[in-house]
Amino acid sequence: MNDPLTGKPDFPTGSAPLEFDNEATFAGDAEPAPAATSPTVRPPSSRMAGVERLYKRLSEEVGKVYVGQEELVLSTLVALFSGGHVLIESVPGLGKTLFVRTLAKALGAKFGRIQFTADLMPSDITGAPIFNMKTQEFTFRPGPVFTQLLLADEINRSPAKTHAALLEIMQEKRVTVERTTHQLEPPFLVMATQNPIESEGTYNLPEAQLDRFMFKVMVEYPTAAEEARVLKEHSRQVTVEKRLEEDVATISSPAQIMEATQRCSEVLVADELFHYINNIVRQTRAWPQFHLGASPRAGISLVQGARTLAAFNGRDFAIPDDVNEIVLPALRHRVVLTAEAEVEGHQVDQALREMIRTVEVPRM
Numbered sequence: 301m302n303d304p305l306t307g308k309p310d311f312p313t314g315s316a317p318l319e320f321d322n323e324a325t326f327a328g329d330a331e332p333a334p335a336a337t338s339p340t341v342r343p344p345s346s347r348m349a350g351v352e353r354l355y356k357r358l359s360e361e362v363g364k365v366y367v368g369q370e371e372l373v374l375s376t377l378v379a380l381f382s383g384g385h386v387l388i389e390s391v392p393g394l395g396k397t398l399f400v401r402t403l404a405k406a407l408g409a410k411f412g413r414i415q416f417t418a419d420l421m422p423s424d425i426t427g428a429p430i431f432n433m434k435t436q437e438f439t440f441r442p443g444p445v446f447t448q449l450l451l452a453d454e455i456n457r458s459p460a461k462t463h464a465a466l467l468e469i470m471q472e473k474r475v476t477v478e479r480t481t482h483q484l485e486p487p488f489l490v491m492a493t494q495n496p497i498e499s500e501g502t503y504n505l506p507e508a509q510l511d512r513f514m515f516k517v518m519v520e521y522p523t524a525a526e527e528a529r530v531l532k533e534h535s536r537q538v539t540v541e542k543r544l545e546e547d548v549a550t551i552s553s554p555a556q557i558m559e560a561t562q563r564c565s566e567v568l569v570a571d572e573l574f575h576y577i578n579n580i581v582r583q584t585r586a587w588p589q590f591h592l593g594a595s596p597r598a599g600i601s602l603v604q605g606a607r608t609l610a611a612f613n614g615r616d617f618a619i620p621d622d623v624n625e626i627v628l629p630a631l632r633h634r635v636v637l638t639a640e641a642e643v644e645g646h647q648v649d650q651a652l653r654e655m656i657r658t659v660e661v662p663r664m
Contacts, residue, residue, distance in 0.1 A: 301557035309410055310447060312592075315539065315576045318436070321513070322580065326601050328434050328498065333415075334364045334505055335417055339624060340618065343570070343594050346658060347563065347566075347616055348563060348567070348610075348611045348615060349559070349614055350563070350616050351381075351560045351563050351564060351611040351612065351614075352612060352629065353615065353628065354472065354551075354552060354556070354560055354615040355377060355611075355612040357406075357551050358377060358403070358406050358407070358551065358552070359373060359553060361402070361405075361406040361548050361549060362399070362403055362548075364402075364408060364547045364548055365398065365402045365520065365544065365547055365548055366395060366398055366399045366402050367395075367526050367529050367530050367533070368522045368526035368529075369394070369395075369519060369522070371517060371518075371519075371629070371632050372388065372399065372517050372519055373399075375515045375517045375626070376399075376403065376489070376491065376517075377612070377628060378515070378560075378605050378608045378609055378612070379489065379514045379605075380489045380557070381561045381564050381608045382514065382559055382564065382601075382604040382605055382607070382608045382612075383487075383559070383561065383604070384489075384513070384514025384515065384519060384601060384604065384605075385470050385489060385490040385512065385513050385514055386490070386491050386513060386516075387455075387492050387493075387494070387510070387513040387515070387516045387517070388493045388494075388516075388517050388519055389401050389493070389494055389495075389496050389517070389518050389519070389562055389634060390493065390495075390518070390520075391495065391496070391497070391521075392518035393530065394519050394521070394522075396453075396491070396493055396616075397449065397451055397453070398540060400413075400449055400451045400491055400495065401540065401544060401660070402544060402548055403449060403524070404448070404449045405544045405548045405550060406490055406549070406550060406551055406552070407449070407550075407552050407553075407554075407557060408439070408450075408550045408551075408552055408553045409448040409449050409557070410447045410448045410449070410485075410553065410599055410627060411447060411448070411449050411450075411451075412444045412447030412448075412449070412450045412451070413447070413450070413451040413453060414445070414450065414451070414452050414453065414466075415453050415454065416452060416453060416455050416456075416457045416458040416462070416463065417457055417458065418457060418459070419457065420458045420462050420626075421447065421462060421467035422461060422462055423443070423477075424443065424444075425443050425444065425445050425465050425469075426443045426445055426463075426465055426469070426475045427441050427442040427443030427445075427475070427477065428443070428477065429441070429477065429478055429604075431586070434444065438478075440464055440477060440478075440482070442482070443475075445466065445469055445475065445484070446475075446482075446484065446485070447488075448485060448486075448487055448488055448489070449491070450488070450490045450491070450494070451491050451493070452466060452491065452492040452577045452615050453493050454493060454494060454495060454502075455492040455493065455494060456494045456495075456502045456504060457502055457506070459503055459505070460502065460503060460506070460509075461479065462520065463503075463505065463509070463510065465514045466490070467509045467512050469484070470488075470490050470512050470513075470576060470623050471512055472500055472589065473486070473488055474523075475517075477493055483602050484490070486554065486557075486558055487554060487557045487558060487561065490565070491619060492513070501579055507634075507636065509594060510633045511595055511597055511598075511633075511634055513603075513628055513633060514605065514630065514656060515601070515605075515626070515629035516629055516633035518632075518649075519627050519652060519657070550611070550638050560567070560611075563663075564604075564607050564608040565604075565607060566612045567606075567607035567608075567610045567611050567615070567616055567617060568616055568617040568618070568619055569603060569606065569607060569617075569618050570617070570618075570662075570664060572662035572663075572664060573606070573618055573619070573620065573623065573662065573664065574603070574625065574659075576620060576661065576662050576663065577599050577602045577603055577606075577623060578599060579659050579660075580599075580602070580623075580627065580631075580655075580659050581593075581594045581598050581599040581602070581631075583595070583655055583658065583659055584598075584631065584634075584635050584652075584655065587651070587655045588637045588638075588639060589637060589641040589646055589654075589655075590636065590637060590638065590641075590651065591636045591637060591638040591639070592635060593635060594631055594634040595633075595634060597634075598634045600625065600629055602623055602626065602630050605620075605626040605630060606618040606622040606626070609622040609625060610622050618664055620662060620664065621660050624656070627652070627656060628649055628653075631652055632648050632649055632652060635648060635651075635652070637651065
């Protein structure tokens with residue numbers, strides 16, 4: 301399968317928002333052909349064409365400012381249009397804040413950032429009631445979590461009580477303070493970062509909380525060509541605000557994001573693919589190198605991600621390649637190596653690749 305990030309869009313770029321054809325139907329809505337004569341590959345769906353165009357234009361707009369890191373861009377967009385969240389593990393200085401701000405500008409969404417520290421309190425995230433001297437009443441002051449694209453920087457530098465407040469919000473998409481519930485404005489995407497090198501002053505996220513993230517992305521250093529481009533484009537004394545204002549166009553809106561998310565949820569998943577995903581998840585619980593296997597939430601993430609990735613490629617049906625493209629970021633933070641495997645120097649990704657090769661791929 302071709303990398304969806306390498307294709308050039310066949311439409312003009314600009315600030316005009318995309319339109320979805322509400323009258324379009326699934327390719328499978330017509331009378332199906334007999335199973336024995338069904339073609340292996342069906343043509344792209346007109347119903348998913350709007351999602352495909354939106355994905356390509358978003359990738360193009362982000363690429364005007366943010367260089368490289370295709371896995372991060374793809375995984376974040378898949379999570380965004382699947383209603384999930386992303387955990388990023390990387391060294392400092394790879395442009396995570398720039399990426400989120402660029403994506404927010406292209407999407408027409410609100411951006412927020414929380415720097416997690418050891419003294420950060422849950423109320424610093426959610427907000428708290430403030431006494432109004434004029435009205436002699438308490439008024440709720442929203443915290444920084446009331447945004448749409450949220451960067452939770454170095455989330456593992458705060459104690460469990462603090463980042464647990466954020467992870468609860470990620471699951472429920474709402475904040476409850478003083479017995480009053482406040483809904484977050486959709487769409488809501490959390491990109492949390494943690495540093496793989498520093499350990500002093502950090503708190504490991506428990507497995508139950510890691511499971512709330514749809515993907516874990518490992519961001520590596522850029523290639524030589526990408527780093528040379530970074531030096532050329534970002535070494536001038538130009539503020540990020542000016543770059544975003546001049547170079548990045550707003551091509552969508554929160555309402556259109558939710559419309560595209562609904563379209564992605566309508567992608568067809570065959571029973572054979574459900575069984576394939578189920579077998580992968582269940583195999584992690586029996587694999588000898590894993591002390592802890594993946595939960596059913598991992599299977600849900602794979603199904604949702606496969607649907608979205610299929611829509612990004614203009615299809616209204618998912619295939620095994622869609623699953624295989626996101627299986628590592630969907631599982632690597634949900635499994636735990638045994639002590640023996642760690643002593644022998646095994647890596648989680650390596651063990652997952654070996655395990656996945658033992659699962660039979662369905663013919664579709």
